[in-house]
Amino acid sequence: MEALLKVENISKEFGATKALSDVSMTVYPGEVRGLIGENGSGKSTLSNIIAGIHKMSDGKMMFLGAEYRPESVLDSRKKGISLLAQETGTIAGMTVYENMFLGEETAGGKSRFVNARRLKKATKEILAENGLAHIQPEDNVERYSFEDRKMIEVARAVWHDPQILIIDETTTALSHHGRQKIYEIIRQMKKNQKSVIFISHDLDEIMNVCDSVTVLRDGNYIDTLPHDRMNKDTIRSLMIGREFDGRYYRPDWVCTHGEQVVLKAEHIVYRNILKDVSLELHEGEILGIGGLTDSGMHELCKILFGAIRPDKGRVTYMDNTEITSPQTAMKKRIAYIPKDRDTESLFIFADIKDNIVASSYDQIKKQGFIFPKSEHELAEKTAASLQVKMRDVRQYVGELSGGNKQKVAICKWLANESQLFLMDCPTRGIDVGVKANIYLLMQELKKQGKAIIMVSEEMTELIGMSDRILILKDGECSGEFLRQDHPSEQEVIQKML
Amino acid sequence: MQAAKKYVKNYIVMFLVTAAMIALLMFFAPATRSFTTLLSLLKQGIAPAILGWGVLFNIKAGNWDFGVGAEVLIAAIIGGNIAKMLGMGIAGVIVCCMVVGFAAGTVSGILYRLLRIPTIIISIAIMLIYESICGIVFGGKGVSLDLSYLVLSHFPGNVLMWIAGFLIAYILFFKTRIGYNIKAVGSNIKIAEDNGINVKRTKALALSIAGLFAGLYAAVNVGSSGAVRTVSAMGTMGTCFNAMMCVFIGLSIVGGGNIFIAIYFGAVVMQMIQMALMVFGIPTQYSQVVVAIFVIAFMLFSTNAPEIRENIRRKRHGGSFPHLAQ
Ligand SMILES: Nc1ncnc2c1ncn2[C@@H]1O[C@H](COP(=O)(O)OP(=O)(O)OP(=O)(O)O)[C@@H](O)[C@H]1O
Ligand SMILES: [Mg+2]
Numbered sequence: 001m002e003a004l005l006k007v008e009n010i011s012k013e014f015g016a017t018k019a020l021s022d023v024s025m026t027v028y029p030g031e032v033r034g035l036i037g038e039n040g041s042g043k044s045t046l047s048n049i050i051a052g053i054h055k056m057s058d059g060k061m062m063f064l065g066a067e068y069r070p071e072s073v074l075d076s077r078k079k080g081i082s083l084l085a086q087e088t089g090t091i092a093g094m095t096v097y098e099n100m101f102l103g104e105e106t107a108g109g110k111s112r113f114v115n116a117r118r119l120k121k122a123t124k125e126i127l128a129e130n131g132l133a134h135i136q137p138e139d140n141v142e143r144y145s146f147e148d149r150k151m152i153e154v155a156r157a158v159w160h161d162p163q164i165l166i167i168d169e170t171t172t173a174l175s176h177h178g179r180q181k182i183y184e185i186i187r188q189m190k191k192n193q194k195s196v197i198f199i200s201h202d203l204d205e206i207m208n209v210c211d212s213v214t215v216l217r218d219g220n221y222i223d224t225l226p227h228d229r230m231n232k233d234t235i236r237s238l239m240i241g242r243e244f245d246g247r248y249y250r251p252d253w254v255c256t257h258g259e260q261v262v263l264k265a266e267h268i269v270y271r272n273i274l275k276d277v278s279l280e281l282h283e284g285e286i287l288g289i290g291g292l293t294d295s296g297m298h299e300l301c302k303i304l305f306g307a308i309r310p311d312k313g314r315v316t317y318m319d320n321t322e323i324t325s326p327q328t329a330m331k332k333r334i335a336y337i338p339k340d341r342d343t344e345s346l347f348i349f350a351d352i353k354d355n356i357v358a359s360s361y362d363q364i365k366k367q368g369f370i371f372p373k374s375e376h377e378l379a380e381k382t383a384a385s386l387q388v389k390m391r392d393v394r395q396y397v398g399e400l401s402g403g404n405k406q407k408v409a410i411c412k413w414l415a416n417e418s419q420l421f422l423m424d425c426p427t428r429g430i431d432v433g434v435k436a437n438i439y440l441l442m443q444e445l446k447k448q449g450k451a452i453i454m455v456s457e458e459m460t461e462l463i464g465m466s467d468r469i470l471i472l473k474d475g476e477c478s479g480e481f482l483r484q485d486h487p488s489e490q491e492v493i494q495k496m497l
Numbered sequence: 498m499q500a501a502k503k504y505v506k507n508y509i510v511m512f513l514v515t516a517a518m519i520a521l522l523m524f525f526a527p528a529t530r531s532f533t534t535l536l537s538l539l540k541q542g543i544a545p546a547i548l549g550w551g552v553l554f555n556i557k558a559g560n561w562d563f564g565v566g567a568e569v570l571i572a573a574i575i576g577g578n579i580a581k582m583l584g585m586g587i588a589g590v591i592v593c594c595m596v597v598g599f600a601a602g603t604v605s606g607i608l609y610r611l612l613r614i615p616t617i618i619i620s621i622a623i624m625l626i627y628e629s630i631c632g633i634v635f636g637g638k639g640v641s642l643d644l645s646y647l648v649l650s651h652f653p654g655n656v657l658m659w660i661a662g663f664l665i666a667y668i669l670f671f672k673t674r675i676g677y678n679i680k681a682v683g684s685n686i687k688i689a690e691d692n693g694i695n696v697k698r699t700k701a702l703a704l705s706i707a708g709l710f711a712g713l714y715a716a717v718n719v720g721s722s723g724a725v726r727t728v729s730a731m732g733t734m735g736t737c738f739n740a741m742m743c744v745f746i747g748l749s750i751v752g753g754g755n756i757f758i759a760i761y762f763g764a765v766v767m768q769m770i771q772m773a774l775m776v777f778g779i780p781t782q783y784s785q786v787v788v789a790i791f792v793i794a795f796m797l798f799s800t801n802a803p804e805i806r807e808n809i810r811r812k813r814h815g816g817s818f819p820h821l822a823q
Contacts, residue, residue: 091685102681103674
């Protein structure tokens with residue numbers, strides 16, 4: 001069969017970092033190709049090169065039988081390759097329609113002038129086609145949830161009717177509903193003999209969605225497995241270069257936590273998103289919170305941290321302090337790892353060290369002074385504990401791969417010795433190896449008596465790690481599961497829908 | 498009907514704020530209670546608004562440009578003198594000033610692209626250079642035109658200039674890709690770049706556009722007063738700050754309306770503040786302070802507006818206000 005896209009011996013250096021060396025890959029029409037590898041293995045770099053964001057240092061690409069050298073994302077989109085990027089791709093402060101036509105405001109029109117009315121109308125149609133009729137073209141995108149914003153990007157990517165759609169790690173950030181929509185798009189593409197390059201750390205998802213999978217490790221091409229040779233163990237060991245020992249979630253099946261209530265939320269009401277939610281978190285407890293994206297669980301997490309104020313109800317720490325702002329929360333050593341790391345928790349234009357020690361100056365000051373050496377040590381120690389893949393701690397966080405950014409977001413709170421962790425989708429975009437590390441870390445924290453709330457959209461993770469799971473549905477608590485009852489995924493999902 | 502309602506809703510804030518400010522002035526200073534005063538405020542707002550429109554492009558692009566004041570100066574002196582020498586009349590003055598202003602802005606854009614230094618530094622260097630050039634060319638005497646040129650201070654000259662400036666600004670900002678690119682670059686440089694927008698070029702273009710408006714402002718200036726003298730030692734900073742303040746006030750009262758109209762109202766408010774300082778006999782040393790306080794007050798209100806609304810909403814829901822009680 002004639003190849004659709006041929007990537008030949010591509011290399012890419014970022015200064016001293018070699019992100020890709022000599023990678024080749026061929027994608028055929030109608031094929032859904034998985035791309036998998038550990039954090040920092042070069043998946044995003046490869047897809048960004050194909051989509052025209054980065055230029056390759058060396059190598060050659062052929063697309064539809066001709067040499068292909070995209071100048072920019074716009075160029076590659078025009079030529080027939082669309083990218084759904086790993087990080088947020090819509091600009092806050094601009095409207096939905098401005099984002100939809102970002103960089104191509106005059107495309108499709110007859111005149112060289114921008115016709116805002118035409119763009120709004122087109123945006124409305126595109127949104128409606130993608131089942132997003134609730135989004136208004138004139139609204140600032142900031143008003144919409146993470147998921148809606150991602151879906152706006154999805155709509156933007158598909159209305160160009162691409163020959164190849166690259167999906168970089170989008171699904172793990174989406175709810176069940178959003179994922180289904182993407183799978184539907186993939187099915188359609190396949191049916192029309194178009195191709196998809198699909199990146200995910202979720203092996204089950206890769207197995208279900210992809211026809212074949214290419215494995216990268218440390219910027220090197222390792223192998224491509226056809227569907228009949230794909231199995232999770234093989235993929236895992238190809239990824240990490242050794243046998244995977246299979247240990248992952250908590251081995252025990254009992255609730256083990258102290259009696260002391262460390263955080264209490266009483267009758268929380270917030271707009272029409274949360275309707276009277278109460279919960280108690282105990283020392284040494286891992287409390288899982290599950291639900292659909294719009295169930296209010298992400299907002300609840302923010303309220304527990306004081307980042308949004310509820311309309312009614314209160315959040316109190318064990319010494320009866322009411323948590324009314326992130327400052328009070330942090331004084332009580334409460335950590336919050338938000339879902340949208342780029343905009344809410346990281347300084348992208350600062351280095352890893354500054355990000356990690358940002359809230360730990362109390363830990364390292366000596367007689368009121370901060371010494372660079374202690375900053376450095378703390379940052380290195382913490383980064384090493386989660387194996388952040390970096391040049392050194394001076395590297396800009398913006399240069400890290402997606403999963404490694406997430407690790408830095410977690411490191412920040414480990415460094416300041418937080419006692420209570422509010423984690424919103426903590427393992428989003430993290431590879432299997434490090435995921436296992438984070439789970440071990442959670443168990444370690446639990447052993448030390450620290451309490452954790454984990455909001456997650458991944459069923460297996462909720463069931464695998466939590467002492468107790470609360471399910472939110474339409475802003476109300478719709479179910480509770482205890483670890484010793486060994487709930488099945490089916491039971492849990494039933495409470496969510 | 499629907500459209501009219503929307504219109505009212507979008508413009509009510511800037512209109513009411515401006516009206517309230519002027520009413521306040523007239524209340525405390527009876528001498529200003531006249532239609533003439535009102536008219537003169539509206540008139541005096543025109544020139545600073547034009548410069549403010551140019552400055553807006555820079556602010557939206559994330560540029561810090563302290564050079565626009567010096568660009569005004571060089572446009573007025575070189576453009577004005579050339580037009581005068583060639584006997585081109587007032588139309589020639591306008592065209593020459595705009596050409597020189599645009600060129601002056603473009604030079605800073607080119608320097609920015611070549612040297613890859615932040616615009617704030619480039620613009621200060623540019624300011625010093627342009628001020629010195631103005632001290633040298635044409636014998637360092639600035640520019641002075643005879644009475645036949647002075648048609649831009651009153652109707653219809655001033656209104657025509659307002660309309661011309663507004664149209665240019667409106668079209669560039671809302672009707673061409675460059676306006677959209679500027680907004681994207683200023684809001685999130687990385688996403689803009691990843692989406693194929695040429696960031697350096699866009700920022701440089703914003704500098705050029707600001708230069709163009711500096712030229713227009715220069716034309717209005719020489720066409721009103723007939724003379725512009727050279728200034729040195731960063732003396733043009735005042736012009737630049739004044740324009741920025743019009744923009745800041747404009748941004749804080751824009752509501753859902755048109756930003757360029759809001760900036761014009763901002764300029765009127767600025768004129769009103771200055772007039773108030775005059776009638777109350779506040780020494781000029783203090784006037785800057787008063788202006789600064791006003792600008793901060795406006796900014797304070799606009800940046801906190803969402804929170805204030807949120808609090809009102811919560812109050813309706815009967816929520817508690819622990820942080821207000823503290
Ligand atoms: N702009 C950049 N500047 C410097 N280094 C970079 C840049 N972008 C990526 N890198 C480096 O290139 C390597 C590969 O990163 P890439 O983002 O491709 O990883 P990935 O496979 O997508 O990982 P993840 O699963 O975490 O998303 C990493 O070591 C990263 O630090
Ligand atoms: Mg990636």
